[in-house]
Structure formats: C-alpha cells, structure tokens
Amino acid sequence: MLKILAGPTAVGKSEVAIQIARQVGIEIISADSMQIYHGMDIGTAKPSLKIRQETPHHLIDILDPWEAYSVGCYVKDAQNIIRNLESRGKEHLVVGGTALYLKALTEGLFQGPGADWEVRHELEAVAAEKGIHYLHSKLEEVDPNAAQRIERGDLRRVVRALEVYQKTGRPISYWQQEWERGTSPPEADAPTYRMVILSMDRRALYRRIEERVERMFEDGLVEEVRRLLAHHMGLSRQAREALGYAEVIEYLEGKRSLSDTKELIKRNTRRFAKRQMTWFRSFVRRGRAGLIEMREGIEEVAKRVTEVLYPRQGKSAQAMT
Secondary structure: OEEEEEOOOOOOOHHHHHHHHHHHOOOEEOOOOOOOEOOOOOOOOOOOOHHHOOOOOOOOOOOOOOOOHHHHHHHHHHHHHHHHHHOOOOOEEEOOOOHHHHHHHHHHOOOOOOOOHHHHHHHHHHHHOOOOOEEEEHHHHHHHHHHHHHHOHHHHHHHHHHHHHHOOOHHHHHHHHHHHHHHOOOOOOOOOOEEEEEEHHHHHHHHHHHHHHHHHHHOOOOHHHHHHHHHHOOOOOOOOOOOOOHHHHHHHHHOOOOOHHHHHHHHHHHHHHOOOOOOOHHHOOOOOOOOEOOOOOOOHHHHHHHHHHHHHHHHHHHHHO
C-alpha cells in the first residue's frame, strides 16, 4: 500500500517526514518535479546531504538540468523503488507537493481512447508527404495548448494528439485537464494508498514562504542560477520554468531589480501554495486523504501522521512514550 505525505510548499513536509523516519525507519521517495535535478538545490529547498545520509531519499538528483522528465517516467521510477523496498521488507513514504505526480501515482495516468492504427497510419502518411511541421500546424489549429507543449519534431506525440481529437471530437488537452481536475475516474488497477495532507493557517504559511525566499537568496540562489546557466548544455524548458528559477533568470537578463525579483517570487510562491491546497483539499473532500493541521510541534505532528500511515508502528511508539 502506498504511503503519502503531501501538502503545500513550505508547510513543513520534509521536517515531519524526517521525524517519521527516525520513529519508523522508513525510506523517503520524493514527489517534487524539480528536486530530480542535479545542481538545483537552493531554489528547490532540497534536503541537505547530511539529512539524506541519515535517511535514504529516492528520486532526488537523478537527472542533469538539461534533461526532460515526465509524469509517466516518475510513476514508473517510483513504482520500481517501492517494489524494491517492499522486497527488502522496508517501509516507504512518498513526500512532496507536485500534484500531478501524486495524482498519477494514486489514480493512474491519463490514457485516452485506445490506439486507432488506421488513423495513425493516415496521419503518419501525411507527415511523410508534407512534413512533421505541417502536421504540427494542424494540431495548432485544433489544440493550441497541446501544440505549445509538444515539440514540432515529436511525430509520435503529434500523431497521438491528432488521433485523440479525431476519435473524440475534443482536443487531448481537454481530456488531460479533466484528468488533472479529478473528474475522470481512477484507473481500474490504481493502487490502494493512505495519504495525509499537511495544512496550516494561511497567514502562517505565507510568513514561512516569505522567510524561505529570503533565506534562499541569503544562501546563494542567484549564484546557483548563474552557475546553471553558464553550463554549455543549458537548462531544459522544465527547469527554466521552475518557481524561483524563472524569476531569477529574468533578473539576470536585466528585466527587474533584485528586490522586485524577491517580491515576485514571494507572490508567485503564495499563489502556487494556494493552488496546491485547492487541489489537495479536493482529495480530502472525495475521502481520499486525511487532513492534519500544523498547529503543534514537528514531533507531535509526526506522531499523528505515523498513527494514520503506519498504525502498528504508531501504536508501538505511543506505548513507549
């Protein structure tokens, strides 16, 4: 069974997870779409090497920042790690705030209609005759959102997007948004899981966000971004658009002052946290997760989470205190 600890950025997920690890002896699987990258440490609030030596963390520092990664890759990698841990009798805890990773892990990936090989062959024939750019331009007409995300040279994904449109009469981006909003049912083989969402008074959370942003700049966020940009391989689109990094890149390009950049990151992070909680509360409303407010100290919250996610260990820990 999957064990998940989620919540908005800066709420204290990592601190609680580390405390649980000390109590239960778990290994942590990150569900953060930016902590996967080497060198993106300060802006992602990545756990320190010391913490990772104390408690094994997975899916952190697995890619170079110019490489691409997808939700599908994450699900496959996370499932492989969980199976490996289970085979060794180890408990796991998935920890993070990347909603799409968690949704795909718990409810399955968006699949869409089955393959129609006749339609695919027709579209591939058009691409062979007129070029992939012609096919991509057709996608721009019917589904500009998907066309923006799909590279012009990615024949497989362009064909699939057009195939879905022809089969359903709706663009693939529509179906993906339905999946993201949670209005589509889970896949039949979706795993069972326990999930706890950490929450916090909004004013307190916003204060923590502002303090974290100030600390990131003190720790050298600008220098980190400058170093990443200086590499001859550059940054992937995914990495360049990361919260905090995108704004600092614009600062280095001379688009705004340092003080304005800090305030913009604070504002964007507050908005991001609000969107995260909207999504997480939908899980709670649908009875798929429990909500624990961060009103107590880390140790007390960790005990409460342990009682939900690891009932036997939670009772044992309670009996010893």
